[in-house]
Amino acid sequence: MSVKLSTRQVGDVTVIDAAGRITLGEGSSTFRDTIRDLTNKGHRKILLNLGEVSYIDSSGIGELVSAFTTVTNQGGSLKLLNLTKRVRDLLQITKLYTVFEVHDDEALAVRSFS
Amino acid sequence: MPDNDRGVTPSVDTSLASTLESVDNAEETVLRVAQGVGIDEEELHKVGMAVREAMVNAVVHGNRYNENKKVRLVVSLEPDRLTVRIADQGEGFDMSSLPDPLAEENLLRQSGRGILLIRAFVDRFDVRRIEPTGTEVTLIKYLSRGG
Numbered sequence: 001m002s003v004k005l006s007t008r009q010v011g012d013v014t015v016i017d018a019a020g021r022i023t024l025g026e027g028s029s030t031f032r033d034t035i036r037d038l039t040n041k042g043h044r045k046i047l048l049n050l051g052e053v054s055y056i057d058s059s060g061i062g063e064l065v066s067a068f069t070t071v072t073n074q075g076g077s078l079k080l081l082n083l084t085k086r087v088r089d090l091l092q093i094t095k096l097y098t099v100f101e102v103h104d105d106e107a108l109a110v111r112s113f114s
Numbered sequence: 115m116p117d118n119d120r121g122v123t124p125s126v127d128t129s130l131a132s133t134l135e136s137v138d139n140a141e142e143t144v145l146r147v148a149q150g151v152g153i154d155e156e157e158l159h160k161v162g163m164a165v166r167e168a169m170v171n172a173v174v175h176g177n178r179y180n181e182n183k184k185v186r187l188v189v190s191l192e193p194d195r196l197t198v199r200i201a202d203q204g205e206g207f208d209m210s211s212l213p214d215p216l217a218e219e220n221l222l223r224q225s226g227r228g229i230l231l232i233r234a235f236v237d238r239f240d241v242r243r244i245e246p247t248g249t250e251v252t253l254i255k256y257l258s259r260g261g
Contacts, residue, residue, distance in 0.1 A: 023166070024134060024137070024170055024174075025134045055163075057163060057166055057167065057170070057231075058167055058170075058225070058227040058228045058230075058231055059170070059225075061227055062223075062224040062225050062227070063224075065221075065222055065223070065224055066224045068222070069222055086156075086159065090231070093230065093231065093234045094215065094216070094221075094227050094230065094231075095216050095221055096221065099221060099222070
């Protein structure tokens with residue numbers, strides 16, 4: 001299964017619920033298109049819920065980084081929510097755990113944007 | 115035919131097209147061979163991911179999706195190790211020229227983490243040039259069957 005992304009608004013924070021695989025090919029391009037679409041529409045506070053993501057490869061990690069820089073460069077912020085152990089391990093191996101702000105509680109995460 | 119230097123008959127020796135479907139196929143093939151040899155699920159996932167990264171390198175950076183070029187996948191199982199060899203027909207690359215993905219200035223690069231992940235997920239990773247053209251990578255996962 002490729003990645004499935006759905007977005008919802010919680011106040012002025014846009015939450016993206018991701019499920020499935022973010023890997024080279026369809027998964028990573030779907031992710032990229034969604035982020036681009038949101039930023040083009042002016043969304044600047046983005047919380048990416050990765051709780052149901054089963055697999056991310058290096059290409060998927062690259063998309064996370066790209067999304068982070070895209071949103072940051074436009075004056076916004078992108079934060080991560082509900083990392084699985086696998087994704088957490090990947091972010092630690094790649095030293096990106098120090099780059100992303102990571103949350104385990106959605107309400108606290110949403111509040112952290114204000 | 116025995117595998118090159120250890121006289122082991124491979125479980126799999128196949129030639130794959132330079133496509134992303136082959137990446138999925140290779141990962142599934144290796145996981146099928148590796149199941150039931152005492153690697154737990156998380157370790158299997160890591161082996162599969164290392165194979166995926168190596169296949170992506172072969173298909174995308176080595177063969178550049180060229181339909182006339184193939185990727186050879188050889189999987190061998192021995193009592194103490196699982197060995198995966200992946201060979202492309204590309205122009206090769208110099209490992210020492212690859213940017214360090216953990217360097218501060220490279221942390222936000224979009225790509226360049228594949229080999230880092232392979233090294234993290236298998237016990238041994240070797241790269242060699244092959245003639246007339248191409249690169250072969252060898253991934254080894256040591257097994258501890260029976261504890």
